[in-house]
Amino acid sequence: MHALRRLQLAFAESVFSPADARIASRVHENGLDPVRRVRVYHNNMFVGLTAALEAVYPIVHRLVGTDFFRFAAKEYIRDHPSRSGNLHCFGDHFGEFLARLPSAAGLPYLPDVARLDWAYHEVFHAAPGARLDIEGLQDVPLANWGKLCFNLHPASRLLESSYPVLRIWQVNREDYEDDPSVDLAEGGVRVLVLRTRLEIAMYPLSPGEYAWLGALAEGRDITRSFERAYAVEPDFDLKACLERHVIRGTLVDWHLANHDELAYQELLPSSTRAQCAEGKSPARRARLPFKGVEGRI
Amino acid sequence: MAVHTTTASRPGPIPVQAGIGLRAPHYRELLEWRPPIGWLEVHSENYFGRGGAPLYFLEQLRAHYPLSLHGVGLSLGSTDPLNMEHLNSLKTLISRFEPGLVSEHLSWSSVGGRYMNDLLPLPYTVEALSHVSQRVARVQDYLGRQILIENVSSYLQYEESRIPEWEFLAEVAERTDCGILLDVNNVFVSATNHGFDARSYLRAIPAEVIGEIHLAGFSVNRFDQGELLIDTHSRPVAAEVWALYREAIALYGPIATLIEWDTDVPPLSVLLNEARKADQILERHVDQFLEPYDARVA
Numbered sequence: 251m252h253a254l255r256r257l258q259l260a261f262a263e264s265v266f267s268p269a270d271a272r273i274a275s276r277v278h279e280n281g282l283d284p285v286r287r288v289r290v291y292h293n294n295m296f297v298g299l300t301a302a303l304e305a306v307y308p309i310v311h312r313l314v315g316t317d318f319f320r321f322a323a324k325e326y327i328r329d330h331p332s333r334s335g336n337l338h339c340f341g342d343h344f345g346e347f348l349a350r351l352p353s354a355a356g357l358p359y360l361p362d363v364a365r366l367d368w369a370y371h372e373v374f375h376a377a378p379g380a381r382l383d384i385e386g387l388q389d390v391p392l393a394n395w396g397k398l399c400f401n402l403h404p405a406s407r408l409l410e411s412s413y414p415v416l417r418i419w420q421v422n423r424e425d426y427e428d429d430p431s432v433d434l435a436e437g438g439v440r441v442l443v444l445r446t447r448l449e450i451a452m453y454p455l456s457p458g459e460y461a462w463l464g465a466l467a468e469g470r471d472i473t474r475s476f477e478r479a480y481a482v483e484p485d486f487d488l489k490a491c492l493e494r495h496v497i498r499g500t501l502v503d504w505h506l507a508n509h510d511e512l513a514y515q516e517l518l519p520s521s522t523r524a525q526c527a528e529g530k531s532p533a534r535r536a537r538l539p540f541k542g543v544e545g546r547i
Numbered sequence: 548m549a550v551h552t553t554t555a556s557r558p559g560p561i562p563v564q565a566g567i568g569l570r571a572p573h574y575r576e577l578l579e580w581r582p583p584i585g586w587l588e589v590h591s592e593n594y595f596g597r598g599g600a601p602l603y604f605l606e607q608l609r610a611h612y613p614l615s616l617h618g619v620g621l622s623l624g625s626t627d628p629l630n631m632e633h634l635n636s637l638k639t640l641i642s643r644f645e646p647g648l649v650s651e652h653l654s655w656s657s658v659g660g661r662y663m664n665d666l667l668p669l670p671y672t673v674e675a676l677s678h679v680s681q682r683v684a685r686v687q688d689y690l691g692r693q694i695l696i697e698n699v700s701s702y703l704q705y706e707e708s709r710i711p712e713w714e715f716l717a718e719v720a721e722r723t724d725c726g727i728l729l730d731v732n733n734v735f736v737s738a739t740n741h742g743f744d745a746r747s748y749l750r751a752i753p754a755e756v757i758g759e760i761h762l763a764g765f766s767v768n769r770f771d772q773g774e775l776l777i778d779t780h781s782r783p784v785a786a787e788v789w790a791l792y793r794e795a796i797a798l799y800g801p802i803a804t805l806i807e808w809d810t811d812v813p814p815l816s817v818l819l820n821e822a823r824k825a826d827q828i829l830e831r832h833v834d835q836f837l838e839p840y841d842a843r844v845a
Contacts, residue, residue, distance in 0.1 A: 252626070252674060253672070253674055253707070254626055254670065254672070254675050254678055255626040255671075257670055257705065257707070258625065258626055258655060258658040259658055259659060261658070261667065261673075262659065262661055265663055267662075270603065276705055276706050276707065277703045277704065277705060278705070278706055278741075279703065279705065280702070280741060280742065281742075281772065281773050282681065282773045282775065283768065283770075284703065284774050285770060286770055286772070287702050287703035287775070287826060288703065290702040290768070290775060290777065290840050291663070291665060291667065291702065291703075294665045295663045295664065295665055297628050298664055298665060299664060302664075315641075330660065331661040331665050332661070332662040332663070333660060333661070333662060334620070334630075334633070335618075335619070335620020335622055335633050335657065335662060335664070336592045336595045336620055336633065336636070337592065337620070337622055337631060337664055338592070338593075338595065338596065341663070349758055372598075374596075374599050374600065375596030375598070375599050375731060376596070376597055376599065377597035377598040378597075378598040378599075392675065404597070404598070405599070410642075434803060438776070446597065446601060448599065448600050497742045536614070
């Protein structure tokens with residue numbers, strides 16, 4: 251191995267664990283203990299990455315306070331080192347990490363609040379969505395409506411929690427001035443985080459609505475998505491739900507499923523994990539040329 | 548979302564004036580007020596997302612100001628493979644915003660896949676010189692344009708270093724045809740921390756390869772034994788750094804100069820005042836004015 255690589259590996263060890271003196275032994279003293287000099291880089295890294303986490307997780311920060319947040323950040327940086335030169339990618343596992351952190355067990359809703367912070371962060375940087383082609387949709391024959399597939403807005407995320415995390419998140423925002431009380435007995439919540447243009451909103455969803463959007467996001471057609479919604483909410487109103495999400499801008503693109511696609515849909519995992527660079531949505535555009543009977547929303 | 552501005556209506560190369568680092572708290576104020584500042588610089592990585600407010604505001608501001616892209620995360624000096632995903636994001640950003648200058652640091656920030664997200668010093672050895680020069684050449688080939696390389700502040704020197712930093716920096720430019728972004732604050736910080744002469748550093752860098760100068764504020768860390776200056780970009784430019792900057796401009800002639808301020812970002816007016824000071828120094832040497840630095844496109 252070359253000398254430069256050996257030096258860089260030793261340097262990194264000392265930055266992560268300041269007790270490791272391998273790099274200090276190769277540094278000029280020049281009036282100041284080499285261990286001190288190396289420690290500047292150790293501090294820089296932990297301060298810089300902690301600030302990055304604070305920026306992405308403002309509500310977690312507010313809930314736990316600065317001291318605990320810094321402690322948790324330090325553990326997290328060691329367990330899940332940054333893997334990118336782009337700091338906006340750092341912190342994607344913080345929610346799971348908090349769920350496993352024994353000292354955070356007293357706040358059982360904290361991991362889900364972290365997931366909501368992360369969803370907000372991802373949506374903030376996600377791609378803009380196209381406008382839904384409603385005119386084209388109206389040309390789809392009614393007989394084919396069951397095969398409609400919709401893509402969700404690239405700047406949208408779905409999240410489910412057993413705790414009222416939407417309320418917790420909202421009352422802990424810096425600009426919130428109303429009644430800050432939260433009743434944990436209120437129970438769980440399903441949330442859509444959606445950015446349209448530059449505005450980011452969080453919408454509570456009914457169980458059926460959440461299941462329906464989740465199924466659409468996985469690429470399932472409207473029939474199969476409805477089956478999912480109906481299974482958890484027998485009086486699920488498909489028409490109202492479709493209207494609401496067209497108006498809201500949650501749905502940005504549509505196509506008709508073909509038979510191959512229907513077969514492959516069953517192979518899809520039940521949830522798609524968002525990536526840092528871009529939420530990987532199964533965005534297929536196999537649009538079939540249909541003309542005929544007018545269909546309306 | 549924003550309609551892409553046409554190339555023709557965008558301001559061109561970076562002028563030989565002072566510019567300021569563009570930070571999110573100033574987006575709206577700059578757009579509404581549009582102060583007569585020479586140019587703007589952003590951290591490239593802050594615009595690697597696919598949409599949203601950062602790109603929206605940069606698009607708007609780009610229509611009014613020349614722009615420089617300054618990278619902090621490419622990890623040029625690392626012995627890990629070049630991060631092509633990162634480089635691709637940079638290339639996409641360049642084609643979208645058509646910056647007058649693109650710069651990176653003479654440093655490394657990752658090894659073994661772990662990123663420390665800091666500007667870490669290289670040992671100044673023959674091996675490191677050859678390694679970093681090859682990487683700069685590959686990046687320029689890939690981007691199809693020249694980049695500027697910036698000297699960083701450092702808090703330690705390796706015993707195995709054999710080449711003075713200023714010779715190392717000038718040699719990378721000589722070997723790769725890259726330009727130099729000379730950070731006068733970093734020269735001052737490192738000279739103080741390691742006890743070398745900042746003026747010798749300046750004299751060792753050929754004027755014609757310097758495409759840009761950076762000015763920023765440092766902080767002082769005091770220890771029992773002594774102290775270290777830390778490049779924090781959190782304060783006004785220090786009086787000693789202004790003095791060194793005046794010498795640099797007297798030596799090189801006027802060069803596009805950026806005021807950097809990244810933490811505890813002050814009101815816009817404070818940045819504009821710092822920029823005005825730099826402009827006054829540049830104007831005093833206007834008789835030495837040659838041509839604006841023109842980044843060579845491969």
